[in-house]
Amino acid sequence: MKYVFHRIAHTVVLLLAVSICSFLLLTLAPGKPFDEMRTNPRVSSATIAAERTRYGLDRPIVERYFYWAKGLLHGDAGFSFSYGMDVRSFIWAPTRNTLLLTITATILAWLISIPIGIWCATSNGAIDRVTGLATSLLVSLPEPFLALCLLYVALRLKYTPIGGMSSLDFDAFSIGGKVLDLMRHLFLPVLILVFAILPVLVRHIRASMLDVLRAPYIEAARLGGVRRMRVIWRLAAPAAANPIFPFVGFSIGYLLSVSLIVEVIMQWPGLGPLFLESIYSRDLFVVVDVVLLSTLFMVVGNLIADLLLYWNDPRIRLS
Amino acid sequence: MALLTAENIQVTFQTRDHAPSHALRGASLTIQAGEIIAILGESGSGKSTFAKVLAGARLGGAQCVGTLRFKGGQWGSVGSRSSADVGARGIAMIGQQASLVLNPFLRARTQLAEFVQAHGVTRQQIAGRVHELLEVVRLRPAERYAAKYPHQLSGGEKQRLSIAMALACGPEIVVCDEVTSSLDTVTEAEILELFSSLRAERRVSVLWITHNPLRVRNFADRVAVMYAGRFIEIGPTANVLDSPLHPYVAELMRCAKSGISVHEDRKGARLASIPGAAPDAFESFAGCSFAPRCAEKRDTCAQKAPENASTEGRGEVECVLYER
Numbered sequence A: 001m002k003y004v005f006h007r008i009a010h011t012v013v014l015l016l017a018v019s020i021c022s023f024l025l026l027t028l029a030p031g032k033p034f035d036e037m038r039t040n041p042r043v044s045s046a047t048i049a050a051e052r053t054r055y056g057l058d059r060p061i062v063e064r065y066f067y068w069a070k071g072l073l074h075g076d077a078g079f080s081f082s083y084g085m086d087v088r089s090f091i092w093a094p095t096r097n098t099l100l101l102t103i104t105a106t107i108l109a110w111l112i113s114i115p116i117g118i119w120c121a122t123s124n125g126a127i128d129r130v131t132g133l134a135t136s137l138l139v140s141l142p143e144p145f146l147a148l149c150l151l152y153v154a155l156r157l158k159y160t161p162i163g164g165m166s167s168l169d170f171d172a173f174s175i176g177g178k179v180l181d182l183m184r185h186l187f188l189p190v191l192i193l194v195f196a197i198l199p200v201l202v203r204h205i206r207a208s209m210l211d212v213l214r215a216p217y218i219e220a221a222r223l224g225g226v227r228r229m230r231v232i233w234r235l236a237a238p239a240a241a242n243p244i245f246p247f248v249g250f251s252i253g254y255l256l257s258v259s260l261i262v263e264v265i266m267q268w269p270g271l272g273p274l275f276l277e278s279i280y281s282r283d284l285f286v287v288v289d290v291v292l293l294s295t296l297f298m299v300v301g302n303l304i305a306d307l308l309l310y311w312n313d314p315r316i317r318l319s
Numbered sequence B: 001m002a003l004l005t006a007e008n009i010q011v012t013f014q015t016r017d018h019a020p021s022h023a024l025r026g027a028s029l030t031i032q033a034g035e036i037i038a039i040l041g042e043s044g045s046g047k048s049t050f051a052k053v054l055a056g057a058r059l060g061g062a063q064c065v066g067t068l069r070f071k072g073g074q075w076g077s078v079g080s081r082s083s084a085d086v087g088a089r090g091i092a093m094i095g096q097q098a099s100l101v102l103n104p105f106l107r108a109r110t111q112l113a114e115f116v117q118a119h120g121v122t123r124q125q126i127a128g129r130v131h132e133l134l135e136v137v138r139l140r141p142a143e144r145y146a147a148k149y150p151h152q153l154s155g156g157e158k159q160r161l162s163i164a165m166a167l168a169c170g171p172e173i174v175v176c177d178e179v180t181s182s183l184d185t186v187t188e189a190e191i192l193e194l195f196s197s198l199r200a201e202r203r204v205s206v207l208w209i210t211h212n213p214l215r216v217r218n219f220a221d222r223v224a225v226m227y228a229g230r231f232i233e234i235g236p237t238a239n240v241l242d243s244p245l246h247p248y249v250a251e252l253m254r255c256a257k258s259g260i261s262v263h264e265d266r267k268g269a270r271l272a273s274i275p276g277a278a279p280d281a282f283e284s285f286a287g288c289s290f291a292p293r294c295a296e297k298r299d300t301c302a303q304k305a306p307e308n309a310s311t312e313g314r315g316e317v318e319c320v321l322y323e324r
């Protein structure tokens, strides 16, 4: 109960801080909305001033912040100057697309790294060394470079589409065809994301498993004749999972931020391109809303991690 | 016929920064079925290493020589056995810190079930067998203890659970290494009682390792005293405790009874009344390992190792005083 309260308070403070910071950063940065209009000789400066007044841009920043925050409490996420409409009317599609990409990649990365990590920890010698080398190589590659490499390979192989989220004639497909088309478009960006996080996860899973396998209670089980597979999956896995759970939160946050880059490279219609575009045009509310959404996802990710820990560790659950 | 014979077991740890460490220098012991043997010895004399050799535990790259015979069949040289071999053949070890062998993430019944299942018990029988084991170690009511996690148990209860896990493998020999050292005297007495009845009901042999001679009197059938990696005296409990043969054992018993017993220093516990300290594992000697401290030593003691001498009805001893 105390934990829940703590958690909520923490989240609220975090959201406040993040929104204030991004608000400040963007208003204090050089450049303002409607700056492009100024370069247009047919728009008079009076028109621009009128526009600015209409959207409250001439009010002090504190007042604007509270105006926005009050709106948010009523479900109004602000107004986009460059789209000319409410943010909430167009932000859900990119959010959904980003989540689709990130969640798919997160799940896939975990599904792949758990067996590899355990395999490395339990098999001695060559496999472990080869994987160790591969992971340290992958870790040292910056994600955009990785993306470009995979993009090049995909270009050569010509099997998967190398950009966008759907084919041109998407609407003409049947349901099955649509799913298949989506999966083909997902393939490359998901692959990049998985490659980005895989080495980190594999390394930590391996280290944690190795640690647990040295524990006296595992040695005792081995001496007691418990079979190898049961020792690993029934006895060692819960203990090895404990220090891994924080990485569930981390992986979601990390993949979210990497996906913003990958989306831009792969023209995935998610929050990444929207974010970039709105920063260029100083579209204040869009930027703040995207930042806030990302923060919210990370909070949820960490919440999932905490719940998993709570569920797994009886010492926490029953104290 | 002897249940288990350990012959001339030598264990040498290779350490990087020191000379090789001789934990066992030819320890020999025979265990009969349904017998309780107490192993006494100061800290560092090699008791735990001997226990590990019998139980087949990992010795961290130590060099092992010697033979083990279980029910007449030979296991060959000590180092070459696989651990699964031992589990299947029925030697279980229980250590001093029970909390270490309990998996903190699993309920008592889950851990017990894993051990039970590994020993040819069918699915339907598992729950019953777990219940029975909890009853045997007096964790009653068994249903309540079955659902508990290790952190919900007291020190004594944890130790009982670890005994239940050892018994789950259906061992014929249970090696107990300082099992009660971290428990209070009442709990210790209860656990001694438990092993006595285990022996009576199931004919389990018990190897009871301790550094406290006073606790074994009405418990062990025989006592074996270890010094510098060898058993220097083995005999019936009353004889070894009350009329020991070896000068070292005599001094050990005198100290224990007068309450001086042992005091701790950098090397661990050591006898106050005997000059010098027990040799550590890095030393090596040509003759008797106790000679430098012995009040009754002869001229030959420092050069020639004593032979094992059997005395009628009073056991075996390694000391020139008894050589014929």
Ligand SMILES: Nc1ncnc2c1ncn2[C@@H]1O[C@H](COP(=O)(O)OP(=O)(O)O)[C@@H](O)[C@H]1O
Binding pocket: B013, B014, B015, B021, B022, B023, B041, B042, B043, B044, B045, B046, B047, B048, B049, B050, B059, B060, B280, B281
């Ligand atoms: N893993 C090890 N590496 C090096 N030396 C060891 C190791 N384990 C035990 N020894 C040495 O072996 C000797 C006997 O140790 P041990 O069997 O634990 O004695 P006891 O249980 O009687 O106190 C000690 O001198 C100790 O230093």
Ligand SMILES: [Mg+2]
Binding pocket: B047, B048, B178
């Ligand atoms: Mg010891």
